[in-house]
Amino acid sequence: MTDKLNYLIKYLLHENADYENFKIPESAEEGFRLFRGLANVRAPKPVSEEFLTIQDEFLKEKTASKGVVDYKALTPIKPRIYLWQGDITTLQCGAIVNAANSAMLGCFCPCHGCIDNAIHTFAGVQLRMECAEIMRKQGFEEPIGRAKITGAYNLPCYKIIHTVGPYVGGTLTQTHCEQLEACYRECLKTAVQNGISSIAFCCISTGEFHFPNKKAAEIAVKTVSEFLQGNSDIEVIFNVFKDDDCAIYKQLLCGN
Numbered sequence: 001m002t003d004k005l006n007y008l009i010k011y012l013l014h015e016n017a018d019y020e021n022f023k024i025p026e027s028a029e030e031g032f033r034l035f036r037g038l039a040n041v042r043a044p045k046p047v048s049e050e051f052l053t054i055q056d057e058f059l060k061e062k063t064a065s066k067g068v069v070d071y072k073a074l075t076p077i078k079p080r081i082y083l084w085q086g087d088i089t090t091l092q093c094g095a096i097v098n099a100a101n102s103a104m105l106g107c108f109c110p111c112h113g114c115i116d117n118a119i120h121t122f123a124g125v126q127l128r129m130e131c132a133e134i135m136r137k138q139g140f141e142e143p144i145g146r147a148k149i150t151g152a153y154n155l156p157c158y159k160i161i162h163t164v165g166p167y168v169g170g171t172l173t174q175t176h177c178e179q180l181e182a183c184y185r186e187c188l189k190t191a192v193q194n195g196i197s198s199i200a201f202c203c204i205s206t207g208e209f210h211f212p213n214k215k216a217a218e219i220a221v222k223t224v225s226e227f228l229q230g231n232s233d234i235e236v237i238f239n240v241f242k243d244d245d246c247a248i249y250k251q252l253l254c255g256n
Contacts, residue, residue, distance in 0.1 A: 001031040004058040011051050012038040032062070036121050037110030044105065044132035047125060055124055059154040063122055066090050068156045071198055071237050077253050080228055082237040084200075085246045088115065089122040092156040093237060094196035095149070097187050099204045100162040102141040104131050104148065115202050119160060123153040127160070145182030147190040159196060161187045165205030172212060177219060180205055184223040192234055200237040203245055217248045 006024065009031060013019040019038075025031045047055075069086060071093040077083045088096050098119045101107075106120035106128050120127050130150045135142070142148065148162045163186065166179040183204050191199045201220060205211035224236050238253075240246045 001026060001028045002058070004054050004061075005031050005035060007054050008051070008058060009035050009038065011047075012042065015042070033111055039121060039125060040106075040110045040112070040117060041108055042125060042128070044125075044128040046129070052124075052126070056154055059122055059124055063090060063154065063156060068092055071200065071235075074237070076235075077250075080235045081224070081253065082235070083240070083246070083249050083253060084237055085240050085243075087118075087241070088200060088202055088239045089118050089155055091200050091237070091239065093200050094157065094198040094234075095159040095161050095191055095194075096152070096155070096157045096200045096239070097202055097204065098160050098162045099202055099207070099209070100142065100164050102143075102164050104135050104142045104162060104164070106131065114208055119155070123155050123160065126151070126153045131162070145179045145186060147183070147186040149190050149194055157200070159194065161190050161199065163187050163204065165209055166211065167209045168205070168211045172215065176211065177215070180211060180216060180219050181223050184220055185227060188224070188227045188231070188234065188236075192231055197233060198235045198237065200239045202239050203241075206245070213245055214248050217245065217252055221249070221252045 005028065009024055013022055025034060066087060068090050069092060071082060071091060074082050074084055099115050107114050107117035127150060134148055142164050144164050144166050146163065150160050152158060152160050163183040165183050166176040168176055187199065203216060206213045206216045238249050240249060
């Protein structure tokens with residue numbers, strides 16, 4: 001395990017007396033998992049400048065080791081529309097979209113597999129602190145279908161746009177569909193208003209929020225296509241992680 005990772009773990013353990021009996025793993029893999037879990041459950045609060053310096057260096061190195069992908073090196077599947085299968089935290093573009101929850105503070109479940117967790121993990125603790133300040137000023141939970149923009153910190157993108165998608169607990173309704181459409185539309189509007197020329201969308205609401213994947217993709221493609229007709233200053237990347245989603249988007253975008 002590297003000195004940087006060891007320092008970060010010890011710092012986070014030292015913050016909480018409940019962690020005093022935690023054993024630091026010897027392997028880098030298990031060490032990173034512990035670091036990630038500690039960062040995931042950590043409340044938004046200040047840290048030392050030394051911690052930030054070491055954390056930032058470590059996270060940038062970690063992302064570089066995964067391989068950063070510049071969207072400009074990709075081939076458009078349609079004019080100004082790209083389809084890319086991969087880890088959104090490695091994508092270099094104007095902004096990536098985070099599928100957030102209504103608290104807008106990131107996922108507090110240690111090492112959870114959701115995109116909210118991954119984005120906050122690899123951005124660093126600064127992201128949760130910025131989100132907390134935004135929500136403190138707002139004074140209420142984030143409504144479905146809105147968009148908030150923050151810095152990206154240690155991610156290779158320039159900004160992060162956060163949106164809360166609809167949760168489908170049973171039968172899919174027209175309201176759910178309209179709410180998801182609003183997510184895409186508001187993220188695009190926020191990007192354009194902030195001078196962002198490229199935006200990468202994850203598959204909003206299709207994971208933990210159980211929106212049917214094919215219908216979600218249909219809404220995404222339709223909303224984006226309609227928006228691009230009246231806005232020539234932005235390009236869109238549909239980011240997928242699963243093979244099934246990749247196939248759905250290919251069918252919708254080029255009929256294959």
